[in-house]
Amino acid sequence: MIWRIMICLLIGYGFGCISTGYIVGKSQKVDIRKYGSGNVGTTNALRTLGKRAALITLLGDILKCAVPVLLVKCLIFNELPYTELLGLYTALGAVLGHNFPFYLKFKGGKGIAVLVGTILTFDWRIFLICIATFFIILLLTRYVSVGSLVMEVEFVIGVAITRPGNFHMLCISLIFAVLAFYTHRGNIKRLLNGTENKIGRKVQIVSEKSGEKNE
Numbered sequence: 001m002i003w004r005i006m007i008c009l010l011i012g013y014g015f016g017c018i019s020t021g022y023i024v025g026k027s028q029k030v031d032i033r034k035y036g037s038g039n040v041g042t043t044n045a046l047r048t049l050g051k052r053a054a055l056i057t058l059l060g061d062i063l064k065c066a067v068p069v070l071l072v073k074c075l076i077f078n079e080l081p082y083t084e085l086l087g088l089y090t091a092l093g094a095v096l097g098h099n100f101p102f103y104l105k106f107k108g109g110k111g112i113a114v115l116v117g118t119i120l121t122f123d124w125r126i127f128l129i130c131i132a133t134f135f136i137i138l139l140l141t142r143y144v145s146v147g148s149l150v151m152e153v154e155f156v157i158g159v160a161i162t163r164p165g166n167f168h169m170l171c172i173s174l175i176f177a178v179l180a181f182y183t184h185r186g187n188i189k190r191l192l193n194g195t196e197n198k199i200g201r202k203v204q205i206v207s208e209k210s211g212e213k214n215e
Contacts, residue, residue: 009093016097020060041109065117091118126158142198145187
């Protein structure tokens with residue numbers, strides 16, 4: 001089983017390293033790592049490149065988790081009785097690849113869009129609850145970070161409730177949570193200080209090709 005887990009982690013990591021936000025930014029002659037929060041996730045794509053780029057980034061980051069998970073569960077290891085567990089390991093690899101892509105000096109995103117892909121392919125009931133909660137919190141607070149972290153905690157709770165007694169899956173879900181809180185440590189500090197940015201705030205960028213500033 002260990003070698004299968006390693007394969008799943010590697011497959012997930014390979015897909016996770018497809019940095020959608022970075023690619024979209026480069027297509028517009030902008031390195032989004034130099035602006036806003038400095039990461040390559042959906043929120044920073046929205047802040048630096050606009051709604052269209054953010055939507056492409058979001059969908060790309062969801063798919064780069066969902067696709068390898070479905071490959072593992074439905075094709076590569078579909079005959080095994082623990083494909084759901086291997087799917088979680090694949091998703092974990094995708095989060096690691098997204099957060100720490102080797103070709104970007106291990107500086108990527110924060111893994112929340114990839115988490116959405118994880119939950120979507122894991123359990124649609126948990127997915128609906130998490131997404132609904134995220135948008136409610138976002139509407140009330142306008143803090144993406146708060147909604148993201150609450151969604152992460154809900155995922156752990158959802159695994160515990162829907163897979164009672166499966167300590168292995170619970171441990172993996174806790175690893176997801178630890179990674180999320182680690183990558184959001186700056187956001188947590190700003191929330192405590194009252195300086196966290198709310199969604200909708202724009203940053204001024206400079207096209208790498210023209211050198212002109214854009215809003």
